[in-house]
Amino acid sequence: MTIQIFILTKLMEGKNYPYNIKKKLSEPIPFDQLAGLTESKLYYHFDSLAKQGLIETVEIIKEEHRPDKQIFEITAKGREELPIKIYKLFETADSIGEMMVGLANIKYVDKDKAIAILEEKLKSSKAKWEYYKSFEQLIEKDKDNEKLIEFLGGYVSTKAEHAIFWLEKLIGQIREGKI
Structure with a gap:
């Protein structure tokens, strides 16, 4: 859930793509490594959020000799669901450490x-x-x-x-x- 909250909050700031979000997570502190977040896990969560109708692809950038880059944005349903996910995180977390992503984005609740x-x-x-x-x-x-x-x-x-x-x-x- 915390990865999905992180993705949604990054998309609240504007359109973005998975690799760039992973890069933001790894600099200057490698939070992606500390949390064991691989690219495949990140793409899985993007796919899950898209299936839930919380995000959508708005553009596909094709570059020579590189994979296509899907640009995503948050949907109206995603904007409604984000606070619900943060509340649920607060309710289910066993420690403040597990609430960090929600606390970092408390402005959305x-x-x-x-x-x-x-x-x-x-x-x-x-x-x-x-x-x-x-x-x-x-x-x-x-x-x-x-x-x-x-x-x-x-x-x-x-x-x-x-x-x-x-x-x-x-x-x-x-x-x-x-x-």
Whole structure:
């Protein structure tokens, strides 16, 4: 989904073609390599978006000794679907890291709706963390497992508290118009 959101947002900026979008993803930081995005995967997503009616070919450029270059643009349906895809990304992401493409393109959504989704995610995360903490009293500790339980408990609590902290910070930054 994040690749499709990225493609749609690039096409919101104007007509473009797959190779150029992949190039933008790789410079100056090779995000394409970091995400494992190959040209075949990119073309697959362009094809999928076209089949959904979210983008369309508007021009084919023929060059000698080179493959034809298909130029795409976003459709009206694609403009309507982009915010829906970003909202869905926010709803399904397990971490802020998984939301990065949506956050980078938050200008295409209603920020109040995004905040509401993130606040619900925060509420759910806090409730889940409280539920998990209740198990602490059920664990039998003895001399053999005491250090392991301390280690794992510290790891899990730090990770959960860290995620909650950053989600609260993200909501605040969006609310204040900083993001």
